[in-house]
Amino acid sequence: MTTDTFDGLRTHDWMRRFAELVYATEAELTALDQQAGDGDFGTNLAAGVSAAGPLLDRMGGPVGPAEPLGAMATAFLDEIGGTSGPLFGLLFQALSRAAAGSGPTLTTAALAEGATQGLAAIRRVGDASPGDKTLVDALTPAVAALRAAEGASPATALAAAADGAWQGVRDTASLTARMGRASYLGERASGIPDPGAVGVALFFASANGAVRALAPAPEPG
């Protein structure tokens, strides 16, 4: 990636890259959920990005950054069940709404605002707190990083968000789950990172270029 500007096209690319990353890591994500949950997280996330595919394809003509994010929101909220589907949908919806207010290119402020609102919605609906071993543990530090990056470029801010999210992923490994299916396992799920948290990290990491593995070090764009 050579540009720091997130216009409609670049945001569209981001969503595409996220989709490819999900397909590439689907089996690993599912394996994580198998150890700590019911083994379908990879499938659910892949179903979401696959439902978004046609909507992204159909996006003819010049669009703003709100549109690709909105397509993701629609697909995840309307077509995908499970726990993670609508929660990811709420994040995309809030990001899309904030992007719509920020003009033809994404601003760091809009990203921070959208992610903050998304996190709030996810917590309202899912009722999880930080430390419960859910995707909230990745999204919370990601939001903090975006807010702290005020003044930096969106690409830099998103890279910081990815770093924060990966740190959150690492933290989940040592936690005992209190929410989600992993909570039924008690201590037995400890040592295993939360799959939903990994999904959040993948989302931010894919903003800045190709990510090849479930490693907590995104390639800078």
Add this chain to the structure above:
Amino acid sequence: MTTDTFDGLRTHDWMRRFAELVYATEAELTALDQQAGDGDFGTNLAAGVSAAGPLLDRMGGPVGPAEPLGAMATAFLDEIGGTSGPLFGLLFQALSRAAAGSGPTLTTAALAEGATQGLAAIRRVGDASPGDKTLVDALTPAVAALRAAEGASPATALAAAADGAWQGVRDTASLTARMGRASYLGERASGIPDPGAVGVALFFASANGAVRALAPAPEPG
């Protein structure tokens, strides 16, 4: 074994030894039936000798050789289902009937007559011919050996019967089954000896002393 005389006690012992041998080889017999049938031959045969156990126990006072054989017949014919149960029962019944006619000790002639009648009944009821890969392939040479042993002691005759039965067992391995469950496997069961035939060989082999394995070489008594 030091005596060549099969009185009631010795015949009772024979049945006991057969039972012990069945228990000891139950798992191997079942494994054979698993490869070529439905995996229950060991269980079925063990159920038979176990049903005979109390009848043999209850046999107080002096009895002739017909009684232990008759106890086996009653148990197998009346209590045991499956294919092999009633067929073994028919063999025991015929041997018991012949023994009853031969006085206080078994004669070689009575053994030959009983086994001949038992084989005939088994073929009438089960409709198998030699070469169909069933226990008939072990019983047929055993009967021939008993008949050929005219003049020899019962112990010698039974050892010859065991040898003949083991030869029959070896032959079944190269046959393609036409009767019984192994027939549904076609060529796939070839190479595997017929479990029912092994059961017949164990019966004759146990007449002359302990047999420790499913090996076609009985320890002479």
Add this chain to the structure above:
Amino acid sequence: MAGYFENGPGDLVPDALSGFARAHADLVAHDPVDGFFTARHSSAARRVGLLSGGGSGHEPLHAGYVGAGMLDAACPGRVFASPHNRQIFRASGAVAGPEGVLHIVKNYTGDRINFGIAAERLADAGIACARVLVDDDLASDSEGVAAGRRGTGATMLVEKVLGGAADTGMGLDALAELGTAVTSRCRTLAAASAAHHAPATGEPAFGLLPGELEYGVGIHGERADRTRSQGRVGALVEDMAGALLDALRPGPDDPVVALVNGLGSVTSLELYGIFGELGRVLDARRVRLARHLVGNYVTALDMRGFSLTLMVADGDTLDFYDAPVRTPALSW
């Protein structure tokens, strides 16, 4: 390794039978000595008692089909082993009607032998007895199998049809003839992607490589005579249904009854998917699918497979099939 839930080796069947007896005490009575089940309710019009039986491990066959409109008695044997002749003899005596008792026997050597001995004893006791031999399994329809086709999934259809017929007051010989005719219009094929677990060891009775399928299994967990690759279920069902139709050749107006039967641990999702594929094959061949059942009706412990049975229900067969039934496993 998947251990059976049981108290000890050998307890699986007796404990199941006593639990079944308590669970369905309103419909069946259990003879604790000879271990057979009899129906508590039966049509007053019945002149012949209907009896079946066979090895355990095929549940709900046979005890699940004891009750009004179907069997008068069932004799369960040990796992995959025929009941013994005394059990059959006593149960027959208990349910024989004024015209006697009809034995519905799956074609397996053990069942033939034990039912045969019982029939001799019944003749001796002056009780009329006839036999319907069910031999529907197409996979064992071969020159090399002198024992003839195995009896498998069609057994429950034949039991249902004969139950309906017996309730019209049909006599012994007519029932035996009907049963034989109905059986001749039934064929079954089965396939499995994993063996059942042997109760003795808790281990799979045989192994299969990933993607392999035993094609033409029976209901005792024995291997089939060949292995094929599993592939798409649509192609598999097309092959199986095609072979059944080639054997049965139903006329365009013949009503056909289909049984999509789980052998134990195939999921309901898969069975309904298989039914959907079967429906497409029958539609394409313009076969008239008149009735169908989808579920576990004739099993092989926890074998991971299914069977397809087609029955050409000509004559009165469909009416007898439709007649009311109330048993632990089948009610309408």
Add this chain to the structure above:
Amino acid sequence: MAGYFENGPGDLVPDALSGFARAHADLVAHDPVDGFFTARHSSAARRVGLLSGGGSGHEPLHAGYVGAGMLDAACPGRVFASPHNRQIFRASGAVAGPEGVLHIVKNYTGDRINFGIAAERLADAGIACARVLVDDDLASDSEGVAAGRRGTGATMLVEKVLGGAADTGMGLDALAELGTAVTSRCRTLAAASAAHHAPATGEPAFGLLPGELEYGVGIHGERADRTRSQGRVGALVEDMAGALLDALRPGPDDPVVALVNGLGSVTSLELYGIFGELGRVLDARRVRLARHLVGNYVTALDMRGFSLTLMVADGDTLDFYDAPVRTPALSW
């Protein structure tokens, strides 16, 4: 390895739903766009539509219980994943009665979220909607589980009781209250000796050593929070039933309904053996066993395990439970 019988990855559920729709076209209608099922027949007295749903893989739950006397609609999701909110919203609109629609929701985060979003949309559209949250699983009754007890086997009992109540013309709030009260009188415990096969891989979702048991599993193939040795089934059932009774404490005259439920590939022999053991435990504790069901009612694909549910059927509960029902999976 035990490959699923399917056409391709992802085809398992959609193919099953269309096969199910054809197999039970006399009882249920399938909406092909939004993928829900509605009942073809319902009591004229009903003023509230009853709707349930959840991940697939639990068959016959929920679609198998759509029909007269039970559910008006069911929304099946992907395997072990909640249906999405649009599906629930549309199905609710299709079956809402003059007094609205009642959602019967198993307590899982995904189901709560998706049913919750659908409820907001229904409120927006002016359709009255209430919820009964089923949370019967005793194993997840722990301080450490902020999500609360899972919804498992009792779901079908609650659906049956509410179906009977809805057919008396009971209103929305009364039904919701009844459902909550009935749920509070239900508890379930489950154990498994082998995991289900993951549809994605065909491999067991987790491994167990021989003789080991997952004690306290749910219905999504997740491991339990502990492993114990399998031992005799009698001792296992005594522990499980004892824990359920300690939680429910039925009075000596309270009628109790027991559900002995297979999770997928446990044999019918084992389930009846388990029922026998349960009966002995209840007798010894002088608990009045009023009704019982033994079979596969709420499954976890082909998991090799079973669950025990007890429901204390006080008040009118038993009458509602006994009321007539005609669905693909339950009829009386």
